[in-house]
Amino acid sequence: MPPVPAWEAVIGLEVHAQLLTRSKLFCGCPTTFGAPPNTHVCPTCLGLPGALPALNAEAVAMAVKAALALGCTLQPTSRFARKNYFYPDLPKGYQISQYDEPFSQGGQVTIEMKEGDTVRTKVARLTRIHMEEDAGKNLHDLGGGSVVDLNRAGVPLVEIVGEPDLRSPAEAAEYLRVLREELVFLGINDGNLEEGSFRCDANVSIRPVGETTYGTRVELKNINSFRFVEKAIAVEIERQKDVLETGGRVVQETRGWDEKNGTTYSLRSKETAQDYRYFPEPDLLPLVLDEAYIARVRSDLTESPKQKRERFLSELGITPYAAQVLTQHPRIASFFEEAAKIAGDAPKVANFVQSEVLRDVTTHGLEASIPVTAKQVAGVMTLVASGKISGKQAKELYAKLRGTDKDPEAMIAELGMTQVTDPKAIEEACAKVIADNPKQVAGIKEGKTALFGYLVGQTMKATKGSANPELVNTTLKRLLGLE
Known part of the structure; x- marks a missing residue:
């Protein structure tokens, strides 16, 4: 019996990220989440005869931002295409997407993997980023049947297609974290996996170590958490190993993830299925991105999370751990930076924000609920530095300031809270x-x-x-x- 080979996983991710526009990609319907079913619809996103699409300029600007931030090459001219397939959540019978002429190509996502005491940097290439509209949402087993909610149909997405450069479930999860963080700090995606605004399909295959040709690819669809992505890929790798090591053949198919049972399951075969039928969208002109437009969008790019962490380290002198924690959300990062600027002692502000303030912070999408202002935190730190209160009293003062607009110095006078220096x-x-x-x-x-x-x-x-x-x-x- 031949020896069992050592296997290598080959993983490529396709991410669908909803753009934070107020209206849909080709009509004026709102994109807000949680509305009653089928209330954010119109003749255009329902695909009614005679209704014509009109491209959302805000969505284009956001998509271009994503491409620039991720190092893509922008194409001067791109076209939209009709991706034809029939499914209940697709009222037109096709999805307006981009196919052979996307607006951007190439790009990369750089991840850092901690391995013991060292950090390994890996560059995962992108194939392209393109724009497309979302489909609706099928809801099953409601009263014994299925219904469809078309509120999401037509919502603007960018699809970020990665090359098969990832080699482990952990690398895949880190890739998604870095990509989500980048889009959130750009302000173009809220990163909300639970609401479906950041979704991932994973293409997974295995091959013997040293082999250069790819194995048969299996697609894992719409997994909505980093933890589930990592688990699903790990389980699928083991499933494919078992198939090949027992003399079987991996079938090209689409599979889902069953979190309850910890297994992947077959959704549909792709072995003999014809590819989607594409043809150019006749109701939309080509998208032209000239140099002046690209320069305007580039000038509006914000500092990336990685750049912000590096600046916090070099200019503010905080620890790498603090820089990582304080850049977990754009509102937290800006709150800390404002407080540090006022107080003039970034390391002490960083420690106080981490130990006291973050316990009371909640985030949802791009919003963060912080119970004090940056000016109040800076005021507390200034009182400690001047010797008017102790570090222990600073914690007590913070507890009294939460949810108020009171000045810290006025509050210590009100409370009779002064440090004994006699x-x-x-x-x-x-x-x-x-x-x-x-x-x-x-x-x-x-x-x-x-x-x-x-x-x-x-x-x-x-x-x-x-x-x-x-x-x-x-x-x-x-x-x-x-x-």
Whole structure:
């Protein structure tokens, strides 16, 4: 029996990202999520006779932004095509998309994979980015039947088609995280996987290690979380290994992901199915992108998350971990940067935002609910730096400021919250702690220096956190003869 080969996975991802326009790609119907079924529809997106499409200029600008940010080559002239197939959620019987003449080609997504103590950088190439309209949504098993909601039909998408450059489920998940982050920071996609505005199809095959030709590709459709993508690809790789190692043949097909049972399942075969029938869309003129237009869109590009992290490290001096955490959402990043600019001490602001503020932050799409303003956080940090309050009091002050528009300095006056800096009062507190803890004092004099921190803590507790920590330290050392 021949030896079982070592297998290599070959993975390419196709991402559908909804553009954050107010209206659909070819009509004026709104794109807001959650409306009653079939209320955001009109003759154009329903495909009624005589209704003509009109291209949404805002969608074009957003699509071009995505292509520029991802390093694509823009085509001066591109065309829309009719992608013909028949399905209940496609009222026209075709989808307006781009086929052989897309508006952009090439591009790349750079990912970083942590492997032990090292970080491996990988460039995953893109084939193209093109525009297309979304289909509707089929809802099954409602009252024993199926219905269709066409609110989503015609919503503008970019399809980001990746080359088969990924080699593991973990690389695929990281690719999606980086791509989603990029689009969210551009402000053109809300990254909401649960609502279907960022969706992924994965093309998966395996081949013996060292082989250069591709194996038979299986497509996994519309997986709506990074965790599920990683799990589904891993399961599909193992399924294909089992098929080949038992003498079977992998069939080219489309499969779905069953999260409950942890398996992929066949949706439809592609072995003998003809490809979609495309022909040029006769109701739309070619899309022309001249240099002046491209320059205008390029000038509107924002800083990428990676560029922002690098600037936070080089200019603001925060740690790599803090830079990663504080750029998880564009609103959080701008909040931190504003507070750091006002306070003038970015590392301390970064620590405070991470330890206190982020616990109370909720995000949805491009929006973030933050219970204080950047000016309030900067005010708290300024009070600590000036010695008016201690670090412990800063946390208490933040808790009182949440959900208010009050000035931090006015709030400490209202609460009577000031840091004790009177040497005499601090000496009295330290002397009492020393007298009350003879065992710990004896231990310190025997060389157990770790017990000194206990006395500091007891002094801070006795003063309800209001004593100046630096004065407490120096006073205790002097009284214990440690200086």
